[in-house]
Amino acid sequence: MNYFGWARIARLGLVQAALGAVVVLTTSTINRVMVVELALPALLPGLLVGLHYLVQMARPRMGHGSDVGGRRTPWIVGGMALLALGGVTAAVATAWMDSQRAGAIALAFLAFTMIGLGVSASGTSLLVMLAKNVAPHRRGPAATLVWMMMILGFAMTAGVAGKLLEPYSPERLVAVSAGVSCLAMLVTLFAVWGLEGDPNARSQDVAQEPPKPAFVDSLKEVWAEPVARHFTQFVFISMLAYSAQDLILEPFAGSVFGFTPGASTQLSGVQHAGVLLGMLLVAGAGLLGARLGSSSRWRVVGSLRGWTVGGCIGSALAMVGLTIGGVLGANWPLHANVFVLGVANGAFSIGAIGSMMQLANQGRGSREGVRMGLWGAAQAIAFGIGGLVGTAASDLAHVLIASPGGAYASVFALEALLFVVSAAMAWRIAAPRPPQRALASTDSSSLPHNNDRAAAPT
Structure with missing residues (x-):
């Protein structure tokens, strides 16, 4: 098979950067404009962002559609078009909220539905x-490159759009959003042009293949695969632990350590720097392991399984550190703790994404889209409820525990436990099965099933 070189992988990274640019805006x-400039309840953008995660439950169905057609390019381009249109519609709805609030809010819900479906x-x-x-x-290195380009898309859009929006006006918001969406669409078209080769040749290949089962049947078949099912559960639990601290880390730094808003924002930057380092460590280890040789001694250096499990354990230890920090207060080295958390988070997330790419090809053939969609839906649902669970647990802990530090510590301890569970699940998924004795017969009944191969170490 002719695998993609780094240039083609980078082109897909451009698509991810374009996607990130529209989403961050x-x-x-738009979240900030609703709360600050329009003085709307923060619940409204919270519901809209939650909606964009909720509709991503459609990911398995869309993955099945790309499996049936055999080509991914139309789905990438079509999804980006819907995302870009949703981004502009969201800006129009926000600008309209000054004069026609009810109608504008309804339009915003439609826009964020489009955004979720496009993503x-x-x-x-x-x-x-x-x-x-x-x-x-x-x-592993490819996942790092693509995700770092997405982060670059976040950063560039936030910086450039922020300058273009000064001084703020509803018209400027719509114009900047339209510009970002149009640019994202053009970048996507350039990036995917010709990546999948001749579409007519692929159409002929698909026509010669046996008919694909209906979506419900494909989903049932994938869910019946132990590895696919267990990996879905791992993605949900690990991403729930990953996202639950997002909305409480800065309030924790402020109430327990006395950080100002500016200082807590800088703390978030420390965490993001750690995430980038963790991603780079996985990429570098993967390339080093491949360069040093294929023996088991060197293969472990770039093992996605090892980085996934190790990242989860490291994240759990970092959360334990925050738990101790909640009890000790200002004497705890918070910056170092948060940096370590970022490194572990970055390592485990790239390990998990790389493992997705490995496992998507395991099991029954031509179900890659359904598997990837199932795991993407689990991730989106976990992110959607992670912030809610974290903040709700924090509020409950503050009611039950008098000390603010103790209240936050109890939530961080729960997250540490979730990361430990995630590590155990990742180890179980990737664990090799014991070798079977060779059979004299070589008929098809003696060969391992696809699910047996799926349990090989990543």
């Missing part, structure tokens, strides 16, 4: 294209 900038179609098919076309030893 809608979930961050689902484009993001799922992009990951499937990576999984099918990137050599196994490059999947």
